[in-house]
Amino acid sequence: MGIKRQHTEVEHGEDDDNEIEEDEDILANLSAAHQREVTGEPAKKLTKKEREKLYKEPTVEELKQMKETENLFHSNLFRLQISEVLKEVTLKDKHKKYAHNLIDNLKEMILDIPASEQIRLTDTQWFLKQKVKVPIYQPDDDNKGQFQYLPPSSICVVGSYSTNTVVKPHSVIDLLVEMPKGCISEKDNFNHRLFRKRALYLTYVAAKLNKTTLCQAMKFTYQHGNHLKPILNLNVQGRSINVNIIVCLPHNTYKLETFNVNICNINVKWYKEITQAESKDDVRLKPTPYSNMAILEDLTQKTNTEYIENILADLPAFQDGIKLLKIWLRQRELDMGYGYFSSYIMTMYVMYLLSQRLLNKMMSSYQVFRSTLIYLARNDWCVKAPSLFKIKKSLNEKSSEFNMKSVFDVVFLDVTGHYNLAYTLNKAVYQRVLHEAKLSADYFTTKPNDAFDLLLMTSVAFDRKFDYCFHVDNLKSIQEHGDTLGGLDKLIDNGGNYVYAYLTSILDVLEKALDKRILLIQPRSLPTPTWNIDEDCSNYNDINCITIGLLVDTFMSTKSVEKGPTADSSEAREFREFWGEVSELRRFQDGSICEAIVWSKGSTFRKKRLVISKIIPYVLKKYAGIDLEDIRYMGEEFDVPLHIPFPKQIDQPIYGTGEEQHMSVIHTFDGIKKSLRGLSDMPLRINNIQGIHPVFRFTDVFPVMALNQFKETKKVNDHYYPTRSLVAPAYQPTLPVTCILEGSGKWPDDIEAVKRLKAAIYIKISKDLSLDKSLKVILQPTHIDIFKNGFVFRIKIYALRELSIMKAFVTKTGVLSVQNNQKSFQFEKDVIALPKLSSTIHGIYQQHNTMCSAVRLAKRWTSAQLLSNHVPDIVIELIVCYIYLSPAPYTKPGSPGSAFLRFLQLLSSFDWRNYPLMVDLNTEFTAEDLVDIPARFNKEREKFPLMFISTPMDKWSSYWTKDQPSAMILNRLALLAKESLHVLQTQVLQPQSNDDIKEVFRPPLDSYDVVIYLQANQVPRYYQSIDYPKDKPIPTLRSTDDQIFPVIDFDPVVKYVKELEEIYADRALFFYDQYGGTCIGVLWKPRLFQKRDFKVPNLLMSKPSTRGSEIVLEFNLQAVLEDFKVLGTNLVDKVEVKTQPKTDV
């Protein structure tokens, strides 16, 4: 016990005035060494002194601390991290002091407000004079009754401030102003009269406070987004403190039973518009649970608040634990808005767990946090409702819980047993909380190293969390479909707010319709409106758009046929009724005749992904009367950059977004593999044949099209050649294939001789293969090209022996030793690592069918930012793999779009300086690896490249990022990603009619010094460019069986950029887009325009100039610009200088 008390004091000394002291307390007694670290002195080797320090006799204090950390916290680091983040979110003492004064002042002011005269409830004239408007929207009613303002019976602070669980930056102080009993008359519980009085009371307070100078910005808003319950929000000028003034009904005026769930407190007649239409129904009295709960919320507030305060007052660890839980909720955007999981519910749940002895008072903040998440994940409130209500006297009470369950989806009973704390909580939102809690609870064990970041530091934004989302505009039509969605009673009960009333029903129908296709469905929280006190209150009918997110099951969601029950079964009728006219009888392959719906006839991946977008509008139209035009389904947008409208051709798959084309290449490749393996009497067997082009692993942005040029080429001896035409011949890349020969001891020790022998094998292979008439073989000394079905495969063979020859060298002492060098590194990378990685990525693709599009989007984007030659493609592929393999804190992306957004998010925020990116291919990293690699990386940071990606097969060598990208490019990438992410987020969450995803695929050109524009006709891949003119034809591609070898690898743009880079490597950087980009950006290297001394090394690209009387050299800009044109004769259109260089002397 002693130990634990000690701990709480150390951990939670925030009441101490001096924060520095607290800091030192936590960082404990070993501070001498700490100071050294902070001052930045390197501590590489232990000096004798340091050694002594490490080995000195431990003090009792220290042992205690260590033991606590072991017992109460996950790890030392976690403990320190938690204390840091708490420090960040906790209110500072000076702010507290200020807040304290403020509250006292406010209290005094409110108490000083004199009583008013009696006015009629509907009379608003009095308020108009005061320039305030009543913040409640009710139908023009004939509510009788009087209102008189009387000074409040009590004012007290409630909520997070009173329990010391405020979390910055949204720190608000809830000031509860209790109306005196005298304001309430007997029959006020009917027809929302209490809400009106509450609002009037608040308005009166607002009007009076408005005359004081204390508060500058006074606004009305809704309590938890509930439009029946306005509150007043005060913002104090110059301070980040907000005060909410909440008016509350006197707690002992009514018996709580008056507002039980099955009691009716609204007369239908009161809801005027309806009574005229349906006069015959006017006598019915249906229960009004929502309105009742909203009143009970007020009536029970005091009891519940006292309950929390009493418990939490002396449990600082719990206060901190609740703060952590709040951060967790907010990172997931779950605590704001109507129908959401407020932090109040969370606090109550912690109380509940404590009352059930599932938590105990000894626990540390970390344990409270962790255990609460675990219990949250394990218990479904929809099945077993938690309850803070202790004494179950009779069956009666139980039945009240039962009644609750029949009305509300989610139930959480409060201390009194009458009030459902979760009465507004939307079931879909609760499911999301459950889902997140399940994910999070696992991180403690599965990802112990990253848990802190994943749980508390990473925001799980709506657009990245959900695979697809759609927006429904123009919700008015829901009103007319009230009958199918829950009836008039619900509408009345919700005070006429049809969105709140019917949203749950709409979600239920959608969930039923989408069934197994989705894993989760959740509406996005509607922003709670705020408005100035002299403005009209916001009308709930103004809510004109709801956003719903879907998490899909990637395999089920793409099924284009919905198979129902067999025709003769009893469920068939129900099925037909639910789906209506789209359901029809179909005979299936297994002979059964079933009810079924065919949503899509196309078979491309692109079409399949859109099946859901067909179901949703149908269901919404049928059940809620929402028109197709009012639904905007976000998902198709991300296919646009990958889609090329190729004309349909015989023997060719429809292009769609290109997935199918990959397959057709691989199919041809399989044939070639077979031919190669079938070669007889080869001197050595071919052990391994692996295609290393992206197309073989489904990651080629625009997969190779089968092709045989006949346009813009000339034919000489069964070869096509480029001609001097004005249009470039179509581009056909060769597809590299690596073949590894079986091992043999007979290879010579001389690398040149090995090359000759390999050439001899090439001759043999090409002689053998040319007997096959379906393909054409072209021999080169270093490889062979095979032309088949319109694709060209470039075969290179290797013997592993080559590697040992490259590495071998004889040391001075005569020992034969191996040493890595540039050549061997390149060999390992190209011949061993790349084929292996290729097949692994192919394997990952087979598990995640959306990855193909996601990788290609990411690559397309990177290239579109003109970074084709600065970021290796394989790096982008690895990053996208990471997003699929380590999706935490999300789940695996189920759409290319969500994966792409997460990719941008990662690029924009990843801290490459301090962390390695651990891509756990095939989950082969061991637990030690996950600790050791980052640790060693941190220790020996300089030894690793700027961007360090580690995979289980390539833990340390970082083959792919060794040379590129540079620091500048990495920064630029992050910046561009941030911009693009921002644009896309807005497009996904608040779509406008003129939105265009292409916007983020257009490079900004203003940051370059010079831009070289190319002639589009000479850019062979121009048709792939993002803004290819619609009226221009796509170059016809034709697959023929004729034997003329096409023009291969002939892309003038690539050649041009390569030449520029070779010539001007140390003067400028060049940026281009390999996918049909028609401009090249040039950035001069820094200090290029400085004048230099007249010395031989400085002569290149210079012209003489003067500095005073001295002759010096300066960069010959004009001539170099002229060179750009000369080197790209017939390709370059114009060279434009964007920024005039400053010549500094």
Add this chain to the structure above:
Amino acid sequence: MECLISVKRTHTRKMETSGKTREAVLVKDFTVVPIKFEESSCACHNIYFKEHSLHREDTKPKGRTLFITNIPPYCTTEVLHRLFSQFGNIQAAFFSEDEKPQNKSRRNKIQLKNSFIENISTKGFKTAYVLYRDKNSIVRALKASYDKPFIISTPTQPVLTGLRKWQKEYEVKHTDWNELQEEIDEYMKGYDSSLSKKIEEEKEKEGVADEEGWVTVTKHGKLKPTSRTEVNQRKLTKKDRKKKKERELLNFYTFQIKQEKQDRIAALRQKFEEDKVKIAQMKSARKFKPY
């Protein structure tokens, strides 16, 4: 741009460059001559040249060699010939990267051979040497009057750049089976003979003692020795270490147990220190602001 006023100026001539009057000079021994791609080009590079004066070499004899630098990348040796032959007979002209004047005969064979060797020639602005047959040509070249900039590509002798050049390059690629086979055979023949020569030599040494009495052992003798590779050596040391470890006793003496405990605490402390450093690092990167 009237810019070059120099103490070292020895020689001044007027010349026309893109409509402006400009003085070409000798700056610090270098003659500066503007050069442009074709008649219609509007901007000029400057090439700098002087007599090659560094140590004597066979390929660059003193007094007859011109050292030229800042030659634009599209300039070929043919162009150099054309530009500098106006001052006298040229024996050879070559870029410093290539060093040796190219042998034009058997070009096809050389190309084949080159295709086995990775292309390492650097592109960019080049430096070249021009060897005159006659010493006077140097003087003429340095003292000639450069009224007009040099033109690299003329209508009669065009230099290909850009698209045309790449098209031409594309057309050259071709390999004949027989020629390739011939080249391979030739090379392997040479390789085999040098290899057998080496084996002969080793065999000769086998078993023969030198002056101090050391006997060379090669793999061609009767008793084949283990080869001296790193792997084999490592194996040996590993064995030694293993043996040593087996002899040690662990957790046996009190001091060992105590030591172990101390080590554990020290390790914990060490880790604590490291964690603090990490936290300080994250703090400075503002890692703890949740949103």
